[in-house]
Amino acid sequence: MTSIEDFTRQYGLVQKIDAFGYLDYLKNNPDAPRKHGKVVLVTADTPLKASRGEGKTTTTIALIDALNERGIDAAAVLRQPSMGITAAGSKGGASGGGKASLTHPELIDWGLCGEMGAIEAAQNLLVSFAEKAVDEGKLDTILVPRVSEVPSRSLRQIAVDRGKGDVPERVVLTPTCELMQIVVLSRSMDEIAERVSKMIAGTKDGKGVTFGEFVDLWRITGILSDAVKPAKTETVNGSPVYVHGGPFANVSIGIPTLVSVEMACALHDVVIVEAGYGTDAGAQKWLDIACREFDAQWPSAAVVVTRASTWRDDPELAWRYPFHVQRLEGLDIPTFPLINLWEGEDDQVPALKQTAKDLEFREPIVGNLFRDGGEALAPQLDAFVDVLQNAAAPARPSSHSGMSVIEDAKWVAEHAYGVPADRILLKDGFVASRDEAIALCESVGIDITKLALVAVKSPATMTDNDRAPEDERTVTLKKVEVHAGAGLVHVNLTTSLTTPMPKIV
Structure with missing residues (x-):
């Protein structure tokens, strides 16, 4: 009998899987054994600094270890990080850490999956x-x-x-x-x-x-014959992890490949999908691009990761984490706040839980995942597991195809950043850039309103000034760039930074 092993081969210390071939086999053999896994989106708070991660990958790894410990067949799908930024030290590597890490982090962090x-x-x-x-x-x-x-x-x-x-x-x-x-x-x-x-x-x-x-x-x-094949590795505790696709949800789409997620859903009951940067970046792109426009699976649940220091230590920015959690809940996605503790923060747990209760969040999941890994999460997942096992199947969202570039950008700003349409500003030259993009598309027979919108933005801000009072926050549209082959149109926001640099250590 044909199985996933027939589409798998060794590639150095990891394996590569012909996901195209496997999914085509399942399509042509509807009676072949397969699962119909549920997608869980792991996203995060907007970081205080672009160079600082909140711990999405560490959480993702700890979460699948915890679910497998509870007898649930769970896997993760991660993005391949950027060697020049992530691994070179501008932020943490993309393979977790401590007890929540991968077996061969050097392969993931340094692009050696090919x-x-x-x-x-x-x-x-x-x-x-x-x-x-x-x-x-x-x-x-x-x-x-x-x-x-x-x-x-x-x-x-x-x-x-x-x-x-x-x-x-x-x-x-x-x-x-x-x-x-x-x-x-x-x-x-x-x-x-x-x-x-x-x-x-x-x-x-x-x-x-x-x-x-x-x-x-x-x-x-x-x-691209090998590049289109997801790499398979595992956590230090043996949970399966698939790595495929690019990062940077601030200046691109920042999500794993759709085929790697679909393949994982055919092999496992729960698939944790990591989306780049914060909820306003990677999660927004998974929901509004992958799901709305490219038929990816709408999440059955979401986990929004934050550090205790991000959430509580800057009062002017404290509005962002509740905004993210409430926005996803407003989309009928059961959303679980997760606080990724660092060393010396264990005594803050009661106060953090009380704050979450005051904000009417679901019971928060709290733990030092670097130190304790999945063992810290397994006892806290009753409500999470109940949602996965008993919640109704999520509804497929409607497409934005046909919306003008400006109207689509206004929709994203209002729903993902909390800025209403009347406070969307157009920088000098934006309209000319938009018109040039429309003319370029028309010259090759493409309708620009059929392209999915990619908001290009700073990873550390949601608006022009996140410290401004709520009724004064704005979003400025800067320029338009067409990626016709990908089916995307980029709209740069004023605070976008498209070429971040590594740290000198």
Whole structure:
């Protein structure tokens, strides 16, 4: 009998799984054994600093260990982190820590599962094809940026001398690039090829030119043959973990690949999905992009992680954590606050629980997960497990397809950041940028209102000034950028930072 092992092979110290092949097999064999796992979203409070994590990955690992300890078949799906930012020290690594960590964290933190390097090579090859197209008179400008895993702000805007005048180019981080988004959102290699063909390479005489007009796409899909396969590893306690897809929900979509989540749901009863940065970033993108526009599973529950210090030590920002929890509850997603204690904070537990009670939260889950791992969570999960076992199936949300870019941005600002439509501001040049994006889409036969909106923002703020009184908070729209192949349109907010840098340690 065919099983997941038939689609799995060793890849160094981890395994790689042909998720496309496995899901296609299940589609063509409806009687084949499979599960219908429920998705739980692990997200977080908005961090006080962009460089500081709240502990989502540590929580995710501890949570599946705790569920498995209670006899529930649970797995996690994590994003592949950025080597140049996450692992180089700007924030904690992406493989947990202490008793809530992975068996081979170095493979995850340093990109050695392979997809980052392959995606980087593939998009840079596309840019090389675009350069050749300029030489041959097929393009006047290049719109697709080069990519690198190692950040360099000096490369954000560059000009290349071709002997006939400079051609502007730029470099972005691999996780944020359009090809990464295509891999995250696609469900087959054919879909990847189709989406790459729709990427706008540049312009000729003011009109967009797609890669499908001059590139043999097998060259790109060949590079990606291993990159599209999720890596399988495990926690130090033996719980299964799948790693696939890019981070950075502030400047991209920041979620694991849809196929890795669907594959995990076919193999396990509960699948914990980690979404990048805070609820206003990764969770917003999972709900409003993956679920609304790309048919991902709406979460059966959510866990919103915070540190005790984030929640309580800055009164001007204390509104954000309750806002996140209440927003998800308002979407009929049972939402459990989780407080990730650091050393020396155990004596704060009674006060933290009282504050949660005053805010009418569900009973909070509290523990030092680095020190105690899943053992700290297992006794606290009765209400959480009851929701997973007995709650009604979540309803599928409606699409935003057809909304204008500005109206969609206003909807996100109101629902994800708490700023009403009449306090959405347009920076000088935004309307011109929007109009240029509309014209570019129309020139290649695309309706921009059919693209899903990606809010590009600071990971540490939800508004232009989170410290302002509630009735004075604003959100400013800065510029628009089209990722036609991925099916996305980016709207930059004023406080966006698209090229963060590592710390000098």
